[in-house]
């Protein structure tokens with residue numbers, strides 16, 4: 001019984017730590033407050049599970065938007081500009097996407113939120129390891 005409790009505590013700690021370790025960005029887009037969370041911190045070359053939460057001005061979850069994630073790296077010596085785009089799917093009031101960075105370095109991220117015929121954007125940079 002004691003061992004079981006210890007295991008539970010360790011599991012809780014591990015979960016708490018991995019949760020706190022996520023890469024997060026919170027930014028305003030128009031009337032929306034957007035929180036982006038990636039499961040790797042710093043984000044890595046390869047697949048990063050990404051979760052986007054959107055709240056309206058009243059603080060309510062926005063779940064009826066179309067959300068697209070664009071990510072790009074400008075051209076550099078020996079490498080043409082790279083541009084990628086991925087759709088998101090809705091799950092538990094969040095928009096889920098997999099961002100697959102093809103190399104390390106600075107990437108631009110542009111999240112496009114379309115709702116009722118209007119598009120708002122959230123832009124930020126990530127330093128991919």
Ligand SMILES: [Cu+2]
Pocket residue numbers: 073076079103105
């Ligand atoms: Cu590059």
